[in-house]
Amino acid sequence: MTASLVIAPQWIGDAVMAEPMLRALAARGERLSVAALPWVAPVLRAMPQVSEVISLPFAHGRLDWRVRRALARSLRGRFDAAYVLPNSLKSALLPWLARIPLRVGYRGEGRVLLLNERLANPSGKPPMVAFYGALAGGVASDARPRLGLPEATIAAALAPVGLERRAYWVFAPGADYGPAKRWPPGHFAALARDLQTRERLPVLLLGSAKEAPICEAIAALAPDACRVLAGQTPLDTAMALIAAARGVVSNDSGLMHVAAAFGTPQAAVFGSSSPGHTPPLSPAARVLWLQGQAGLDCIPCFARECRYGHYRCLAEIRPERVADALDDALRSTVGAG
CATH class of the missing domain: 3.40.50.2000 (Glycogen Phosphorylase B;)
Structure with missing residues (x-):
């Protein structure tokens, strides 16, 4: 089974709209660990396809270089692939520092060296479910997010x-x-x-x-x-x-x-x-x-x-x-x- 790390969006709504993409990855046999900021983590825990939520200890808007490197070292050797959902440079650093072999994301802001499978950014403002779904090779046109709680x-x-x-x-x-x-x-x-x-x-x-x-x-x-x-x-x-x-x-x-x-x-x-x-x-x-x-x-x-x-x-x-x-x-x- 492929072990995959997903870098989650920082906003609640975006995290919800990423659910069909995560479901598609899990359906093809990938075991998902999702790295998320603390205020988004509860959304990911309501997705049964997510095996683990890694709480990111980074302050909003800061690089936190030392903390980022230390977390990356602890993740080395654990994952075969990484999917970077935010478009920022900072969000792509963790998979790169962790030396994850496959690192997938949109081209974003100067991430050519950090990602080795890069999708072109679509023009305009496409539906967000499809935007994230493309990182998993696409999702059904009628896919919609689903959450569940005990x-x-x-x-x-x-x-x-x-x-x-x-x-x-x-x-x-x-x-x-x-x-x-x-x-x-x-x-x-x-x-x-x-x-x-x-x-x-x-x-x-x-x-x-x-x-x-x-x-x-x-x-x-x-x-x-x-x-x-x-x-x-x-x-x-x-x-x-x-x-x-x-x-x-x-x-x-x-x-x-x-x-x-x-x-x-x-x-x-x-x-x-x-x-x-x-x-x-x-x-x-x-x-x-x-x-x-x-x-x-x-x-x-x-x-x-x-x-x-x-x-x-x-x-x-x-x-x-x-x-x-x-x-x-x-x-x-x-x-x-």
């Missing part, structure tokens, strides 16, 4: 919040990229109030500590409907809560992709980014995007902030429309096995 893990996440499966909603109102990907807090709050009126189920607000102020603002506008858990739940717990939720509403974010990979019914709001590039790949996902509508010919701009300052691509997606999309996603799962 029932005991889900039960352990539900017990502290006193909830049962499918008896709550999850909102993920953050997006690290910037405000041009964030649906307005007032819209999230209006939707939370509507769901509370209709179904009397609580809304859990999930996200990182940086996103806690956004969640607090939503909860202040819908105090009887929302419970803020942002910054209070590690990623593995947040994943379990998403897996067991009745439905999820999010921006284009890492947690959006987590929900899709669990098949949880969801409504995903897109603003400056494109669902052609990073779609939630699930039959239970519904995308809301205003390209070609409302006279907005600037979509997608892929900007962090709206250059016009109005954020109409998000503000004009009304809560009622998202509620209808979520209802449709829920109907799509009725009777599904």
Whole structure:
């Protein structure tokens, strides 16, 4: 059996979208060890084809040369092949320093000497599943990410919040990229109030500590409907809560992709980014995007902030429309096995 090391992407959503590529490698007999930064590692542990997750001890944005060399020495002789998913120079150093014979990746930034099987970078912004899948020789055109968690893990996440499966909603109102990907807090709050009126189920607000102020603002506008858990739940717990939720509403974010990979019914709001590039790949996902509508010919701009300052691509997606999309996603799962 071929022993392979995979250098994982540094973002949660990208790690999820790499799952079909990892599944393809495992299907052809490769035993996979995945090297990942700590905040991404829980996503990889929810992939049964991953035999081992190696936590990378590197500080974000730093070379950490000594630490990198020491880790590489500990990996020498263990692997036959390496797949480098990020396009950075730093990400290709570890397999090279570890002297792994086959090192596969995109050409990236000056990595000619570090990789010995290099793919040309595609033009534009292709779908990310296909982008990563090409490193494994390609994946099926309809491939979609899948994650799984043991029932005991889900039960352990539900017990502290006193909830049962499918008896709550999850909102993920953050997006690290910037405000041009964030649906307005007032819209999230209006939707939370509507769901509370209709179904009397609580809304859990999930996200990182940086996103806690956004969640607090939503909860202040819908105090009887929302419970803020942002910054209070590690990623593995947040994943379990998403897996067991009745439905999820999010921006284009890492947690959006987590929900899709669990098949949880969801409504995903897109603003400056494109669902052609990073779609939630699930039959239970519904995308809301205003390209070609409302006279907005600037979509997608892929900007962090709206250059016009109005954020109409998000503000004009009304809560009622998202509620209808979520209802449709829920109907799509009725009777599904």
